Amino acid sequence: MGMNDVADTPAGHLLVVDDDREIRGLLKRYFTREGYRVSTAANGVEMEQIVSNWKIDLIVLDLMLPGRDGLSLCRELRKSTHVPIVMLTVMGEEDDRIRGFEGGADDYIAKPFNPRELLARIRAVLRRTRMVAPTAERAHGRVLCFGDWRLDLGMRRLTSSDGTLVDLSTAEFDLLTAFAEHPQQVLSRDQLLDLARGKLEIPFDRKIDMQVSRLRHKIEEDPKNPTLIHTVRGGGYMLTAEVLIDEKPAA
Amino acid sequence: MGMNDVADTPAGHLLVVDDDREIRGLLKRYFTREGYRVSTAANGVEMEQIVSNWKIDLIVLDLMLPGRDGLSLCRELRKSTHVPIVMLTVMGEEDDRIRGFEGGADDYIAKPFNPRELLARIRAVLRRTRMVAPTAERAHGRVLCFGDWRLDLGMRRLTSSDGTLVDLSTAEFDLLTAFAEHPQQVLSRDQLLDLARGKLEIPFDRKIDMQVSRLRHKIEEDPKNPTLIHTVRGGGYMLTAEVLIDEKPAA
DNA sequence: GCTTTGTGTTACATTCAGTTACAAACTTTT
DNA sequence: AAAAGTTTGTAACTGAATGTAACACAAAGC
Incomplete structure (x- = not known):
């Protein structure tokens, strides 16, 4: 299961940006198993490097980052590319949610999160942005x-x-x-x-x-x-x- | 499912890069027996030579190499080719694991490793990167x-x-x-x-x-x-x- | 012959899927 | 808008499939 699941074609190339090493590891393992190709970055600099070197399908971005905060990064990315972004935030900060969306994030999820839910959201965002609406x-x-x-x-x-x-x-x-x-x-x-x-x-x-x-x-x-x-x-x-x-x- | 790992056609051409002769020998023997064609290299120079002369399907790369370290090699390879890479590292260095992935390795395994596990991972990586659907x-x-x-x-x-x-x-x-x-x-x-x-x-x-x-x-x-x-x-x-x-x- | 290694198998543990029964959500009817 | 009906979600139970251990035995080596 995840099958892996379906070993088909890699479902997409994700980039996880978070300064928490554990989270990076967790997500990397989880999504890889689910058929995604995954890169990780710990801060904005690393992120930009990766984004400029690879064709990234979706970015999972933590709001809280050392140096430059996720929100401003998100806003900036929005201007330069069309890569969809899913924001990660700490629990309970309603404010952040709002701000996350305002920054142009395509979706938002609070830590501690259920990887399954995050995966579902990622799929949903990918589907939306790729415009292969199942109903269409x-x-x-x-x-x-x-x-x-x-x-x-x-x-x-x-x-x-x-x-x-x-x-x-x-x-x-x-x-x-x-x-x-x-x-x-x-x-x-x-x-x-x-x-x-x-x-x-x-x-x-x-x-x-x-x-x-x-x-x-x-x-x-x-x-x-x-x-x-x-x-x-x-x-x-x-x-x-x-x-x-x-x-x-x-x- | 790999219709290709049949005896007549080699399942793939692997390149093992490690300065430890014993490891090279072990892997060479093991993978050859499993139907793979195997080349070995002891350092970055040898590696590049082989990579440029053969069509390599996957590289098993040790993080620790004399002269140039595996990580930078990995990063560089990533830019020039699409050959999937499996990293080898010493036990327990969580850091290395992360760095390995960030360097663009497709998978990672710690020494001392179980050859069986390494083989399984190699198969998995090959399957992923070749984009062959097992069931299709x-x-x-x-x-x-x-x-x-x-x-x-x-x-x-x-x-x-x-x-x-x-x-x-x-x-x-x-x-x-x-x-x-x-x-x-x-x-x-x-x-x-x-x-x-x-x-x-x-x-x-x-x-x-x-x-x-x-x-x-x-x-x-x-x-x-x-x-x-x-x-x-x-x-x-x-x-x-x-x-x-x-x-x-x-x- | 005796030891070692590898395989077949029995017996049990664990995981996973099918289903029943009921609760919650949603629709339709009155 | 309440009642009745329908659909969907959840839990708990059951049985089947699969994993694991342990033991018996056969083949290969000594």
Whole structure:
């Protein structure tokens, strides 16, 4: 899991700027495991050096830095580049939050933080800034066919090949869509959460399990022995079927 | 999954840079046995010579070198090439770890190290930097046939030639897939772990033995006298059967 | 033969996923 | 706006898959 998760392509190159060595180490390890390439810097000078040498996709910036504070750095970066920034601040300082956003940060999170949450926010920011809004992709009356099913993304309906309409809840539909758009690929719970919701969420670890279970009961012949959504222990879930794209809406 | 770490094509060309002759020898022997091509260098000058003459896939670089230290070498290499680098450092120097990463190393390991762990990390780095999706490759409705068995990689199912479906766990399936994709080849436990899991793992030495045992009980006629998965004492295991690839899914 | 090393296996521990049952949030109806 | 229904979230329980240890035995070396 994190799978690592998905060893695909590195998900992006992050830069962590914090003077606390432990935090740098922690984040580095965590994000690396999650498939990101990670560089770190302890202060503004190091940061600038790295930023000028690499194509950075996102910066995690601590508000409190020796010498130059994070806020002014953030403001300045904003002028020169378009690299999205996520701010880190100490707990409870409501003020900082506001100031962080004013400085042009794309998101903000307070220490002590949950790495999972930070990761979720980072994904969300990357998604926003890369403008691959999950909803935009799927918005085109496309119909995805797999197994016996036709999943109409425009109508947001699932029909069986014999024409029966199956009633899916929003969450179920989104989840199934996530699977259908990434067939034959192991998707971690984090990824699914991310793909299905498309917005920041601090999940109960097993939301997805539950959702998968519910979905299985609706689309699998025998939910106990699923043939469509396969579970990969320690990894996540995978839609095993081949998916065909049909541009015309279901009859 | 690396289709490339097969005996005929070397899994990659590694360069070990360390002034300690013993370490060079050890790593050279170990990695060569694991299917890698290995060059060694004792200092920065030798290293540069080799790097400019060969296509190197990964460099194992000691932090402590005579003359020029590894860290500055690492930083410099980073600017000129994209060769991934794994740093070696003496135990316990947290500082070094951080500096190693900041210098642009892709991974880091402390001496005295477990060669097995180093190998695992090297594989992980190669996988990351080559951007090969472990699952994506195998995802093509391919069916591998051997002995009486049909292993459907898309469906993730194992069926007997008479149509009986055998229930394999995820780990068992992955292991069998590893065998089927490298038939008639002795695979070390490390290789199997890597092929089957595709992610960094520092294993209990006998995970694989256990898994093989369990697998045998499911697919061998007489598990005590296996005909498919053969044990190579001191080496690992080997699938003796010939494997045919069938593009069509099982009926 | 006896020792050493490596493998097979049994038996148990641990981790992880599936599910039930209920609580909380959200919608719709009245 | 209260009530009823629906969907989603959480916890706790259960069983299955996998990891670990320990022991038995076989092969290789002496």
